[in-house]
Amino acid sequence: MVSNTPRNNPGPILVTGANGLLGQKLIKRLLEQQQYEIIATGRGACRLPESWKGYTYASMDITDESAVMEVFGKYAPKLVIHGAAMTNVDQCETEREDCYAQNVRAVSHILNGCEAQGAYLVHVSTDFIFDGAEGPYDEQAVPNPINYYGETKLQAEKLILDSRVKAGIARTVLVYGISHDMSRSNIVLWVKDSIEKGKTLQLVDDQLRTPTLAEDLAEGCLLMAANQAEGIYNISGEEVLTPYEMAMQTVDFFKLDKTKITKTDSTAFQQTAKRPLKTGFIIQKAKDQLNYKPKSFKKGIEILAKQLNLAN
Ligand SMILES: NC(=O)C1=CN([C@@H]2O[C@H](COP(=O)(O)OP(=O)(O)OC[C@H]3O[C@@H](n4cnc5c(N)ncnc54)[C@H](OP(=O)(O)O)[C@@H]3O)[C@@H](O)[C@H]2O)C=CC1
Ligand SMILES: Cc1cn([C@H]2C[C@H](O)[C@@H](COP(=O)(O)OP(=O)(O)O[C@H]3O[C@@H](C)C(=O)[C@@H](O)[C@H]3O)O2)c(=O)[nH]c1=O
Numbered sequence: 001m002v003s004n005t006p007r008n009n010p011g012p013i014l015v016t017g018a019n020g021l022l023g024q025k026l027i028k029r030l031l032e033q034q035q036y037e038i039i040a041t042g043r044g045a046c047r048l049p050e051s052w053k054g055y056t057y058a059s060m061d062i063t064d065e066s067a068v069m070e071v072f073g074k075y076a077p078k079l080v081i082h083g084a085a086m087t088n089v090d091q092c093e094t095e096r097e098d099c100y101a102q103n104v105r106a107v108s109h110i111l112n113g114c115e116a117q118g119a120y121l122v123h124v125s126t127d128f129i130f131d132g133a134e135g136p137y138d139e140q141a142v143p144n145p146i147n148y149y150g151e152t153k154l155q156a157e158k159l160i161l162d163s164r165v166k167a168g169i170a171r172t173v174l175v176y177g178i179s180h181d182m183s184r185s186n187i188v189l190w191v192k193d194s195i196e197k198g199k200t201l202q203l204v205d206d207q208l209r210t211p212t213l214a215e216d217l218a219e220g221c222l223l224m225a226a227n228q229a230e231g232i233y234n235i236s237g238e239e240v241l242t243p244y245e246m247a248m249q250t251v252d253f254f255k256l257d258k259t260k261i262t263k264t265d266s267t268a269f270q271q272t273a274k275r276p277l278k279t280g281f282i283i284q285k286a287k288d289q290l291n292y293k294p295k296s297f298k299k300g301i302e303i304l305a306k307q308l309n310l311a312n
Contacts, residue, residue: 011078025218062106072113092149093273103152132276147273177214210280213300234281
């Protein structure tokens with residue numbers, strides 16, 4: 001029996017990285033559900049929309065163990081969704097100590113907090129734990145990261161699976177959407193803004209991804225939390241697309257100049273960190289066990305567009 005509402009009064013839910021793209025969608029959805037006491041945590045000041053009411057914000061740097069233990073002790077969460085991470089893949093490649101601190105050592109602090117409170121944990125992971133030789137991947141595929149960001153996210157998974165904490169791992173791919181005061185862009189916004197500014201873009205046509213609407217990722221995490229699902233779940237979009245195909249759907253939707261987009265391949269496209277070629281996820285397990293139902297990429301762009309119009 002799959003539930004999308006929590007077991008009777010499971011206690012406070014704590015979200016890390018609440019100022020981020022996933023974090024904001026989690027808080028928004030939790031406020032709509034009105035089933036949990038909500039503890040939103042983030043680095044520094046709260047950057048959630050001022051109009052949002054009904055949650056507590058606590059500043060919590062996940063790399064500071066005493067800050068983590070203090071916040072966990074103060075609010076005694078019974079459910080934790082850990083979205084905070086260093087997510088700039090190229091920066092992770094060059095600033096490895098910072099990346100390790102945020103993506104690995106911080107996870108041991110979160111685990112200590114969860115263990116102290118007897119909390120269930122949803123940890124968010126990535127397709128970049130794979131080398132991209134033969135995606136799309138199911139939950140049994142063997143990881144083999146080819147960049148440092150992916151290495152740290154795999155080390156985090158191992159910490160969690162080896163711990164005594166009751167936990168689920170939500171793996172996702174190429175998240176897109178719009179949130180308030182964003183600290184990083186994503187492929188749909190970046191393509192739309194660049195073409196509107198008259199830029200020309202080269203998009204790779206040999207990488208495979210299953211792009212994920214941020215709202216769907218949040219929903220998947222909340223389904224895992226409501227069911228306290230244990231183990232690994234692929235929580236992503238279902239369509240396998242190349243970045244070039246995503247860009248073309250984006251310019252089609254917003255009726256922009258398609259001639260500004262040209263195809264390239266990954267050999268011609270230099271980024272500091274290597275990207276796995278063929279990833280994307282098979283999501284049948286989440287569909288069957290959690291009743292997870294992601295939107296199509298086209299529907300996702302439509303949802304994002306409506307929020308853009310509301311924002312402008
Ligand atoms: N975006 C994507 O395409 C994908 C993301 N993921 C995973 O999903 C999760 C959420 O990613 P997403 O929301 O997109 O990323 P964002 O970068 O939008 O959000 C990450 C949040 O973590 C916060 N954070 C970083 N370091 C710390 C710290 N030391 N203490 C407290 N907070 C910190 C950031 O704070 P600040 O706002 O101050 O920078 C930011 O708000 C991450 O675990 C990521 O690895 C997995 C696959 C794809
Ligand atoms: C900037 C750029 C990107 N691309 C392609 C490459 C890449 O597959 C896709 C997205 O590019 P980016 O480098 O912006 O995104 P990238 O850093 O690859 O995004 C990753 O973020 C981390 C957090 C994850 O966990 C991964 O799942 C993935 O979503 O677009 C082009 O084709 N041309 C370009 O000029």
